[in-house]
Amino acid sequence: MQFAWWYWIIAGFCLIGLDLIVPSFTIIWFGLGALAVGVLKSLWPELPLAGQLILWIVLSPSFTAMWFKHLKTKLTLDRK
Numbered sequence: 001m002q003f004a005w006w007y008w009i010i011a012g013f014c015l016i017g018l019d020l021i022v023p024s025f026t027i028i029w030f031g032l033g034a035l036a037v038g039v040l041k042s043l044w045p046e047l048p049l050a051g052q053l054i055l056w057i058v059l060s061p062s063f064t065a066m067w068f069k070h071l072k073t074k075l076t077l078d079r080k
Contacts, residue, residue: 003049008038008056026064033060 015031037056041047047055 003041003052005038005041005045008034008041008052012038029063029067030056030060032063 012031012034015027015034017031019025019027019031033056036059037052040055041052
């Protein structure tokens with residue numbers, strides 16, 4: 001089964017919208033990961049489903065980790 005690029009875009013916006021309901025502010029990064037995969041899929045239409053899923057699985061936690069690293073740095077600077 002081949003997913004169209006816009007499936008990822010819709011999934012990304014749905015996850016970002018879901019973040020408005022869930023107060024943890026972590027689902028947004030999974031939504032941004034889905035948006036990134038959608039953009040990459042539109043640029044590379046032959047990207048297999050396994051590659052898309054691997055990209056999403058790698059990008060989403062990476063975005064989350066980068067956010068927490070940024071937040072920790074910001075909190076450390078604010079305390080000084």
